[in-house]
Amino acid sequence: MTDSGKRNYHVFFHLHTVSGIVISTALFIIFFCGAFALIKDEITAWEKGKRVFQEEALNIDYDRAIDSIKVADYDLYGRDLRILVPDAKQEIYFQLSESQDSTITFKDDQVYYFYVDAHEYTLSAYYAFYSIGELIYRLHFFSQIPYVGIYLAGFVAFFFLLAIVSGVIIHWKKIVSNFYLFRPLAKVKTVWTDAHTALGVIGLPFQFVFALTSCFLCMSIFVLAPANLMYKGNQSQMMEEVRPMMKAYTLGNPAQSIGSLNGFMEEVQNRWEGFRPVQVYIRNYGADNMIFQVDGMVMNQKKFVAHGRAVYDVASRELIAQKLPDEWNYLEGVETVVRALHFGDWGGYTLKIVYFILALITCFVIISGVLIWLTAREKKSISPSQRLFNRKVGHVFIAICMSIYPVTAFAMIVARLIPREMDASRQSILYLAFFVIGLFVVLFFRFKRNNHFTTRYSLLAGAVLGLLIPLVNGMVSGNWFWTMLAENQIEIALVDMVWISLSATALFTLSKLKKPEPLVPSHEELLAMQKEEFINELTALPKTEKTMKYKIAILWLASAIGFILHGMYGLYGVYYHESLMMEDATGEVPLAHHLWRVGLEGMAFLLSVLCLELRARWFYWTAFTWAILHGLFNVYHLATALMYEPSNLSEILALAVMVVISVFLIKAFREWNKELIVNPEE
Incomplete structure (x- = not known):
């Protein structure tokens, strides 16, 4: 191997190792939960204990379902209704948009998404029956972490893609021979390496597909952001072309009568043999230009994904637009293929079982990779x-x-x-x-x-x-x-x-x-x-560097001042006539806001003082833990500011400085730990 070849090998080897180690825990959770997410609807049905009658559930009575929503005191006029047809859990998912009529709003006790039972047509809130299957499915993409969870899952998938590509490059020349090599009686590192390589090769296509599709699904915002620039900020036009199923229609006048909606679904199913509805949109409910739209798949052997759409004008009951299943649309086709490959819902239970097994194999590959890394670092050097x-x-x-x-x-x-x-x-x-x-x-x-x-x-x-x-x-x-x-x-x-x-x-x-x-x-x-x-x-260090407590105290003080400045940055807007008063403000500061100030500024000031007086191990771990939480909060706050207030440069700069302070603070604690290990007492 030439010098350049050796250098490239080491570059890809370290890229594979670092990218794999950094994401290992999060990636394991994603794949383990992803295995069960494949059967999340079955878990919900199992949890409810009711018999499943799937054939009946597909024949939805849309008139009865909408009547059950009206009985719950929802005013549907001017709203768009998104409907997901029932699956194993036998519930119809409804999502309501804001009404285009500004006089119609949601009441205090109403939510804009809920379920309707596919047989009894009773309405239930989303959280009324929260399934363990739903919990595991949402943990699969870290939905429990507000705002940034799905993007975190996307970045994990991206680094996983790097680990896969670099791993293939590293093992390319021996990928076939190593696949057949297994030495169970050899030393521990060799056993883990053989298992990691063999099972990694078996699951390689699956892992690559999942890494690629996960990047697309979780990080689509980074695809749509440049597209938004191309459309000069016209998001409605962009969404109509990128995702035609999301096309919006201007609200017309109130309709005299609506008529039955059930016949439209029968018309679509008669139009395309083997058509399976996936979701239904009812646009501008109650208006004279009300739209009934059906999106679904035709299950046949001609195409991998045959996606079709039929759009009907409710008043005239005429077909006004359609996308034939055999007609290819690049933008829609890419998204449809990505979703089909990721969720595995095109091959029945056989494919789901294969996906389940491959997901667990990937979990083993992740663990074996980390164990190889740990074993390799048990060296005397x-x-x-x-x-x-x-x-x-x-x-x-x-x-x-x-x-x-x-x-x-x-x-x-x-x-x-x-x-x-x-x-x-x-x-x-x-x-x-x-x-x-x-x-x-x-x-x-x-x-x-x-x-x-x-x-x-x-x-x-x-x-x-x-x-x-x-x-x-x-x-x-x-x-x-x-x-x-x-x-x-x-x-x-x-x-x-x-x-x-x-x-x-x-x-x-x-x-x-x-x-x-x-x-x-x-x-x-x-x-x-x-x-x-x-x-x-410590013996080799100058006397002035033997203690870190003064440095930590100064950093805590800087952190407290940073929180105060961040709290005051809004005053800058007063000069430009920006209103700072919160809605429903009464002049009294809520207790929760006082606690936030005490927890951020007060704790930083307190720890700054105590660092000068205490060196006990319990105090070190308490302050160190608070510093880590403090740093995570600053990173989270900066991320949300970049996402939702990109024009607020004052806040972003203040938060960026706070993140830097947090990094230095945690680093200083690591140095202080050395002193406490050597000299635990003053």
């Missing part, structure tokens, strides 16, 4: 402090990734035991069972500091809880999976069978899992070596 840090990274990663399996099984059991008739507090209970209990499990395994222990007992707990899932379901609802199979209730039986299969796989893995040799040196020995290393470093 690496400093004790760096080895300790690497081990901590491994403990955190394995604790999070392995604990999500039993925690998900536990949350499934809790979801099945919660009464079906509960209100929106059902979501709070599921969040408690999944996130709060999960946090305690992760912390327990993290401070156990034993990756083998974490893996073994996570698999054991997940297997036991997984076997309890069909048992609990059968006892609560009587829907034993063998009964559901006999009655062709595949949607419900599938969930139980998935968990039984996962439990059997986990138990088999446990039977083959061997206890590794203890790490040398041990954790305690590394701590002693690290202390000696720090003593040598």
Whole structure:
């Protein structure tokens, strides 16, 4: 290999390693939750315990559904209604737009999205029955993180794409020979490397497709932003051409009568044999130019995705526009293909099972990649402090990734035991069972500091809880999976069978899992070596650099001043006649606002003073944790300002400075930690 070839190899090798390590935990969560997101509707049906009658659900009575919305005291005039046809959970999803008639608004207790039962046509709020399937599906793209969660998932997918491409370049010459190479009796690093390579090659097409489609779906804002410039800010024109199904129509005059809407769907299904409706739009409801639009797919062997659209004028009941399924539209075709490939809803349950298995294989590839990295860094040439840090990274990663399996099984059991008739507090209970209990499990395994222990007992707990899932379901609802199979209730039986299969796989893995040799040196020995290393470093430093507490105190003070300046930046707008008074202001500052000021400015001032007086370990970890939370808040605040207030340069500059201060503050804490390890007392 030439010098340039060696250099390129090392560049791609480090790109593959760094991009994989940085995103490993988030990527594992995305793929694990993505596996269950494939059957989220089946999980909801399983959770409800009702029989699924899919054929009846497709024959929606639109007149009756809309009447049920009107009974709930919704004024639909001038609104656009977006309707998603029911799936396994047998609910029709409705989303209402603002009315073009400005006199019609939503009432205080009304929401603009909800479900209508596909059989009984009763209306229920989105959160009235919050499913564990919905929770896992939304965690798949970090929806629980407000505003930026989906973009975070998009950046993770982008770095995953880099890891895939660089991994292929690294292993290209030996990709075939290494695929057939497996040495189970070799040393640990070799076993993990062989497994990582073999399973990585098996799942490579799947992983590449998912990385690429995830970038498209989660980061489409970066595609539409330059497109917006091309259309000179005319977003309505841009959306009509990029996404024709979103075309809006100017509101006409109130119609004398509307008539039945059911005949339109029958007309579309007769027009195109094999047509399956996906979503329906009703534009300008109640107006004389009311539109009924159907978007769907024709399932045939001629095209991978045959997307069709029919647009009817309700008053004249005439077809005014259509997109034939055999007609190709590049912009719509790309988006349709991307969605079909990502969600796997074009190949039935067979494809979903294949996707499910490949997603779990990818989870194993991620874990094996991190374990290779950890094993490679157990070298004598690496400093004790760096080895300790690497081990901590491994403990955190394995604790999070392995604990999500039993925690998900536990949350499934809790979801099945919660009464079906509960209100929106059902979501709070599921969040408690999944996130709060999960946090305690992760912390327990993290401070156990034993990756083998974490893996073994996570698999054991997940297997036991997984076997309890069909048992609990059968006892609560009587829907034993063998009964559901006999009655062709595949949607419900599938969930139980998935968990039984996962439990059997986990138990088999446990039977083959061997206890590794203890790490040398041990954790305690590394701590002693690290202390000696720090003593040598501090001895070599000038006297003025041996303490970091003054630097940290100054940074905390700068942070407090930064919060005050950020709070005052709005006064700048007074000079330009900008109104600063909040709506419904009474002259009294709410308690919550006082707490925010105390928590940000007050805590920064307090920690600045205490850093000069205290050096106890408990204070260090308290202040360090607050500094990390403080930094994350500043990064989040800066990101939202860039997204929603890009013209507010004063605020963006202030927040950028705050982020820089946070980085220096966390770095200073790391240096102060060395002093406290060497000299824990004053």
